[in-house]
Amino acid sequence: MQRKYVIFFLLILFASLISGCVSTTPSPRIEDVTPAISPALTSPPSVPTPAVFNDSRLLTEENVQIKIFEERIRGMLKNGTLPIIDIEFHYGGDMDIDKLIYNMDKNGVALTWLGPNENQGSEESIRLNKLYPDRFVPTTVHGDGQKWHGSDGGFLEKLGNDAMSGRYFAMGEFEGRHYPSNTNNRDVHMPVDSKAMQVVFGASNDTGIPFSLHHEAEDELLPELERMLVKYPEAKVIWAHAGRNRNPVTWAKFTKPDAVREFLNKYPNLYFDFLASKPGSKYQTGYVEGIMYDLTSSGASLNPEWKKLIEDFPDRFVLGSDINSGRFGEYDRVMNTYRTIILQGVRKNVAEKIAYKNAWKLMTGEGWKD
Numbered sequence: 001m002q003r004k005y006v007i008f009f010l011l012i013l014f015a016s017l018i019s020g021c022v023s024t025t026p027s028p029r030i031e032d033v034t035p036a037i038s039p040a041l042t043s044p045p046s047v048p049t050p051a052v053f054n055d056s057r058l059l060t061e062e063n064v065q066i067k068i069f070e071e072r073i074r075g076m077l078k079n080g081t082l083p084i085i086d087i088e089f090h091y092g093g094d095m096d097i098d099k100l101i102y103n104m105d106k107n108g109v110a111l112t113w114l115g116p117n118e119n120q121g122s123e124e125s126i127r128l129n130k131l132y133p134d135r136f137v138p139t140t141v142h143g144d145g146q147k148w149h150g151s152d153g154g155f156l157e158k159l160g161n162d163a164m165s166g167r168y169f170a171m172g173e174f175e176g177r178h179y180p181s182n183t184n185n186r187d188v189h190m191p192v193d194s195k196a197m198q199v200v201f202g203a204s205n206d207t208g209i210p211f212s213l214h215h216e217a218e219d220e221l222l223p224e225l226e227r228m229l230v231k232y233p234e235a236k237v238i239w240a241h242a243g244r245n246r247n248p249v250t251w252a253k254f255t256k257p258d259a260v261r262e263f264l265n266k267y268p269n270l271y272f273d274f275l276a277s278k279p280g281s282k283y284q285t286g287y288v289e290g291i292m293y294d295l296t297s298s299g300a301s302l303n304p305e306w307k308k309l310i311e312d313f314p315d316r317f318v319l320g321s322d323i324n325s326g327r328f329g330e331y332d333r334v335m336n337t338y339r340t341i342i343l344q345g346v347r348k349n350v351a352e353k354i355a356y357k358n359a360w361k362l363m364t365g366e367g368w369k370d
C-alpha cells in the first residue's frame with residue numbers, strides 16, 4: 001500500500017543527505033514519526049546517519065506492522081500449514097475475540113481483515129490490531145448499516161478520511177443491491193454509481209487500498225457496476241460471493257462462470273471472493289445458490305468449468321469468510337469448504353495465491369516473496 005512512498009521518501013532523504021541539500025521538508029506523514037534530524041546534518045556525513053536509519057520509528061508503523069504479518073504467515077508455512085488471509089469478516093461488538101482467535105488458529109487463518117460495523121467504527125479495528133498485531137488487519141467500517149444506506153454525510157466524510165489516512169490496509173464490504181439473508185433482513189439497494197459508492201471507489205482509486213462490494217448479480221444491475229469499474233480504473237474492487245446465483249431468471253448472465261471470465265477479462269481492477277454458504281444450500285427463492293459446486297452422493301466438488309476459470313485467472317481470487325455474529329458458529333464449516341473443495345480443487349500454486357498471496361498483494365501493494 002503506502003510502502004512505496006516510504007521507500008521513495010528514504011531514497012529522497014538519502015539523496016538529500018549526500019548532496020547536502022538538507023532543507024528538504026519531509027512530508028507531514030513521515031515528519032510525525034521522524035526524530036529531529038537537523039543536528040546530525042550540520043556537517044555533511046559521508047554515509048547516512050545511522051541514528052536516523054537505525055531508528056525503528058523511521059520504519060513507519062505500517063512497515064513494522066507488515067513485518068509482523070509476514071512473520072505470522074512464514075511461521076505457519078514453516079509448520080506446513082497453508083495460511084489463509086480472510087478478507088471479509090464482520091466484526092460486531094458482541095463477539096468473543098478470544099473465540100475468534102481460537103477459530104483462526106484452529107483453521108489455519110493467519111490474518112483477518114477485521115471490518116467493524118458502523119456502530120463500532122473504523123477505530124475499533126485499529127484498537128484490536130494494537131491488541132493482536134499478528135492477527136488483525138486494520139480495516140475500515142463496512143457499508144451495511146443505516147448510515148451507509150442513508151448516505152449519511154458525516155459517515156461518508158469520515159470513511160473517506162479514514163481510507164486516505166494511511167492507517168488502514170483495506171476497506172470493508174460495501175453493499176450495492178443486497179437481498180435479505182439468513183442473518184439479516186436488509187432488502188436494500190445503494191446504486192453502485194451513487195454518490196456514496198463514489199466515495200469508496202474514489203478512495204480506493206486514490207490510495208490503492210482494496211474494498212469488497214456486495215452486489216447481487218442481476219442482469220439489469222450490472223451496468224451501474226461496469227460504469228464504475230471503468231470510471232475508477234485504479235480502484236481495487238473485490239466483488240464478493242462469486243460462484244452463487246440466487247435467481248437464474250433475473251441473474252441469467254451469472255448462471256455460468258463465463259460471466260465471471262468476461263468481467264475479469266474486461267476489468268483488470270476487479271477481483272472476486274467466493275460464496276461462503278454450504279454447498280447445496282438453497283436461497284430463499286428455493287434455488288441452490290452455490291453454482292460452482294457439483295453435488296453427488298459422496299459430497300461436493302469444484303465444478304470443472306469453475307476450476308478452469310480460477311486456474312486461468314490465478315491472481316484474481318481471494319477468500320472471505322463473511323462471518324458475522326449470527327454466523328459465528330459456521331466458521332469451521334466455511335473454512336473447511338474453502339480448504340477441501342476450492343483450495344484442494346485447484347493446482348497447488350493457484351491455491352497458495354487464493355489462500356494468501358493475492359490478499360497479501362492487495363493489502364500491502366507488494367507481491368509475496370517466497
Ligand SMILES: [Zn+2]
Binds near residue numbers: 173241
Ligand atoms: Zn456480502
